[in-house]
Amino acid sequence: METADVAVIGGGVVGCSLAYHLARRGVDVLLLERNQLGSGSTARNAGGVRQQFSSEVNVQIGMRSVRLLDHFEEEVEVPADFRKVGYLMLLTRPQEVEEFHALMEMWHRLGLAEARWLSAPEAQQLVPALNVEDVLGCTFCPTDGIASPDAVTMGYASAARRLGARLKQGAEVTAIEVAGGRVTGLRSSLGEVSTRVVFDCAGPWSKAIGELAGVEVPVEPYRRHIWVTDHLPEIGRQTPMTVDFTTSFYFHPEGDGVLFGMSDRHEGPTFATEINEGFLERVTEVGLHRLPALERAGIKTAWAGLYEVTPDHQAILGPVEEVAGFWCACGFSGHGFMQAPAVGELLAQQLTEGRSDIDLSPLAHKRFAAGSLAGEKNVI
Ligand SMILES: Cc1cc2nc3c(=O)[nH]c(=O)nc-3n(C[C@H](O)[C@H](O)[C@H](O)COP(=O)(O)OP(=O)(O)OC[C@H]3O[C@@H](n4cnc5c(N)ncnc54)[C@H](O)[C@@H]3O)c2cc1C
Incomplete structure (x- = not known):
């Protein structure tokens, strides 16, 4: 039987970041991934990295991730391809404008001094191809941007291995052993593992991992x-990630075209990842209004993936009370790529030192039982 101080279940960007940060602290880590590293939601994401959140802890995590991505190559020896093109949030409702004015104060108080308010004409100066006729105001943070999910995941994975972590692919976890109220081990398709700590890093499949240990992990x-277009000269490489906050339509430069997406707010939970062709019509309608130049672009490629959504659109981080040794690092609700660098570091601190530089208690699993769900509002 194999043994490990800590078993990480799931080898997406979160599991790989955690494995690296634990190994860096001298923890004996075994990561089990049923498919290939980075093949889950991580492979489908848009690469967006932002700090403009509505909850303080998410702003702090975002700022920490940006710092880690800034020094990623020095630390991990692989470039993260982090391009600080900024995030431009377009607001079209008076209530949003009021709320974002309050958020701007909070961001500045937390040290995100570079975030600033832009008028509609200023936004158009930044992105001349935008239609801003209905835009009432915008926020812009120039230190937000886009990085490479593949580079960050594989960078953490190889650095973790260099530090002695064992990362196994084709290893499906099928059971978690619990005795006397605590984790004692697990079973996988590659055999049994004796361990006293497991981390649920299974992205959209986190709920099923919780069930293996008798823990309710509310992730759907x-x-x-x-969609990615072919050549669109109106959108230069330095164009910010631009988000139409009301509709959730967003785009950013990708190659010589643009990458765009939008949430389908009418669809319920599903594991389906085939493309819903009918949805493109709705997205195009919104997209053409905001970015009329889209009309001249052809679609080069498209894909769908899964968000891993909790009831309050915030991650679940840290130990659960019901079963000692069962830790969560899941439920990122569509922000797991940008949060992974900081979260891996903070949870590794919490496990090894009993505390972390950022107070993660607002994201503890027990908040669901307590019913205190303030929630993250800036979900795209
Ligand atoms: C279209 C789209 C756009 C997105 N854009 C952004 C963005 O711009 N910025 C951002 O921050 N986030 C974005 N996200 C969200 C982001 O992709 C996720 O939050 C992030 O990838 C979560 O990483 P993870 O490691 O937790 O999960 P995953 O990458 O899903 O990894 C979980 C892994 O667990 C494995 N697993 C599951 N069950 C088992 C088992 N029983 N045994 C072993 N392994 C198991 C899976 O195979 C999988 O590889 C986007 C997501 C989508 C779908």
Whole structure:
């Protein structure tokens, strides 16, 4: 039987970041991934990295991730391809404008001094191809941007291995052993493992991992689409990630075209990841209004993947009370790529030192039982 101080279940960007940060602290880590590293939601994401959230802890995590991505190559020896093109949030409702004015104060108080308010004409100066006729105001943070999900995941994975972590692919976890109220081991398709700590890093499949240990992990899968166009000269490489906050339509430069997407707010939880062709019509209607130049672009490629959504659109981080040794690092609700660098580091601190630089208690699993769900509002 294999043994490990910590078993990480799931080899997406979150599991790989955690494995690296634990190994860096001298923890003996075994990561089990049933398919290939980075093949789950991580492979489907848009690469967006932002700090403009509505909950303080998410802003702090975002700022920490940006710092880690800034020094990623020095630390991990692989470039993260982090391009700070900024995030531009377009607001079209008076109530959003009021709320974002309050958020701007909070961001500045937390040290995100570079976030600033832009008028509609200023936004158009930044992105001349935008239609801003109905835009009432915008926020812009120039230190937000886009990075490479593949580079970050594989960078953490190879650095973790160099530090002695064992990362196994084709290893499906099928059972978690619990005795006397605590984790004692697990079974996988590659054999049994004796361990006293497991991390649920299974992305949209986290609920099923919780069930293996008798823990309720409230994470539901939601399908999200992405389309990438061919050449669109109106959108230069330095164009910010631009988000139409009311509709959730967003785009950013990708190659010599644009990558765009939008949430389908009418579809319930599903593990389906085929493309819903009918949805493109609705997205196009919104997209053409905001970015009329889209009319001249052809679709080069498209895909769908899964968000891993919790009831309050915030991650679940840290130990659960019901079963000692069962830890969550899941439920990122569509923000797991940008949160993975900081979350891996903070949870590794919490496990090894009993505390972390950022107070993660607002994201503890027990909040669901307590019913105190303030929630993250800036979900795209
Ligand atoms: C279209 C789209 C766009 C997105 N855009 C962004 C964005 O711009 N920025 C951002 O931050 N986030 C974005 N996201 C969200 C982001 O992709 C996820 O939050 C992030 O990838 C979660 O990483 P993860 O490691 O938790 O999960 P995953 O990458 O899903 O990894 C979980 C892994 O667990 C494995 N697993 C499951 N069950 C088992 C088992 N029983 N045994 C072993 N292994 C198991 C799976 O095979 C999988 O590889 C987007 C998502 C989608 C779908």
